[in-house]
Amino acid sequence: MKILENLIESFEKLPGIGPKTAERLAYSVLDLDDEYVKEFAQNLIDAKTKIKRCKICGMYCDSDICDVCKDKDRISDTLIVVSSTKDAIAIEKATKKYKYFVLNGNISLLKNITPDKLNIPLLLTRIETENIKEIILATSSTLDGETTARYLSNILENKVKVTRLAYGLPMGSELEYLDTLTLEKAISGRNKI
Amino acid sequence: MKILENLIESFEKLPGIGPKTAERLAYSVLDLDDEYVKEFAQNLIDAKTKIKRCKICGMYCDSDICDVCKDKDRISDTLIVVSSTKDAIAIEKATKKYKYFVLNGNISLLKNITPDKLNIPLLLTRIETENIKEIILATSSTLDGETTARYLSNILENKVKVTRLAYGLPMGSELEYLDTLTLEKAISGRNKI
Structure with missing residues (x-):
């Protein structure tokens, strides 16, 4: 059935949805x-047409x-720099003190995403223009996230104070795992208590 | 954002999609x-409005x-009875000799699905009407599938020959796992070679 195959294909284009799952969903x-x-169809159209990016920070x-x-x-003189809106929303759940800037991606050699993108x-x-004093780099601790943070810290370090989220033990984690x-990182970044 | 939340909710209603995955997909x-x-929105509408059930076997x-x-x-005097179209399509990949009948579900005490549904x-x-000689019960080997097969075999055994798919080792399986x-089941159903 071509109609069903079309729907399976649509689901398959979503990230992380393989052929089997796409078939199941269809x-x-x-x-x-x-x-x-x-409603689902309408929500898809609405989300795509009505949600835009904030002209200041780039968040959806x-x-x-x-x-x-x-x-x-x-706080008006500090910006948290994140790769995506989702990352900013994750930080919002922890603290609502800061403003953000969304890069809209990470530099990636594998995916051919260069800094100009x-x-x-x-x-x-x-x-x-906003006279920012500190940039907190909050990209992920993945290869691409680290590459992006390294690149940004290089071009920003003469303009502004650049900090990076701390590395270490996630809360509630079992050391053995x-x-x-x-x-x-947790040992080299140890703090006096 | 209400618009995005609506889309997340739509994804969440799909089976096997939890809140985290729904958010990621949205x-x-x-x-x-x-x-x-x-296209995705159109494919959803098309699938839902244009795909119906076969009037003879109940397949989509x-x-x-x-x-x-x-x-x-x-073969015209044998029917393979399955719970869903997907199961029939799975069998089609193995053999295209038989005709089907789709029950559209399994009897389930937990989900309150009684035989009349x-x-x-x-x-x-x-x-x-088709003068069927054999019914092959091809429901899943789960609790609900077994219940359904048992129920059907009870009401059909005086009318027609009733058989059930064989139990045993799946091909390519490691015995130890x-x-x-x-x-x-594989031992009690052993065959002479």
């Missing part, structure tokens, strides 16, 4: 309510300027 | 092409009668 759509499927939002950038109570010029403009790299 | 939609998202298809039921070369009356009609129930 069949499950057939078993669901008409109303739900209509449903207006020109996001709520975080509008918030007057945030990231939002860096806008970041430089903001540092100047941690990888050696994390342990090494 | 964000990924924002990063995909406009064209793809439009895009016409009134499915290709299998139209096929004159299949399955397509059983239509099966009984077919057995009579098999569960005891499968091994027990």
Whole structure:
């Protein structure tokens, strides 16, 4: 059935959805309510057409300027630099004191993402116009995240104070299950108590 | 963002998609092409509105009668009874000799699915009108699948020859990793070679 195959293909294009899962999801759509499927289709269109990027920080939002950038109570001379909106939202759950800047990706040699594909010029403009004193690099501790942090710290270190999220033990972690790299970082970054 | 939350909720209603995955998928939609998202929405609507059930066997298809039921070369006095279209398609990959009957579910005490919710009356009609000699019960070897097979074999055994798919070792399986129930079935069902 071509119609079902089309739907399977649509699901398959989503990241992390393999052919088997795509097939399972497509069949499950057939078993669901008409109303739900209509809503699903509408939600897809709405999300894609109505959600844009904040003109200041680059986060996904449903207006020109996001709520975080509008918030007057945030620290105004510090920016947390993240790779994606999702990362900023994860940090929001921990603290709502800072403002953000979304790079929209990481530098990646494997995926051929060079620095010019990231939002860096806008970041430089903001540092100047908003008189930013500190940039907190909050990219992931993956290879690409580290590469991006290294690159940014190189081009920013003469302009502004550049810091990086601390490495160490995740809270609630069992020492015996941690990888050696994390342990090494936790030892070399040890603090006086 | 309400719009994004709506999309996350839509993804979450799909079976096997938890809140974290739904969030990941919804964000990924924002990063995909406009064209793809439009197509995805259209494919959802098309699948739901254009795919119906074959009037003879109950399989999902895009016409009134499915290709299998139209096929004159299949064995005509035997029906393979399955729980879902997907199961029938799985069997099709192994053999294209038989015709099917889709129950549209399994009897399940936990999910409160009683026999009257399955397509059983239509099966009984077919057995009579098509003069069926053998019913091959091909429900899954799960609790619900077994319950369904047991129920059907009880109501059919006086009308027709009832058989069940064989239990035993899956091909290519390592004996040491098999569960005891499968091994027990494989031993009690052993064949002369």
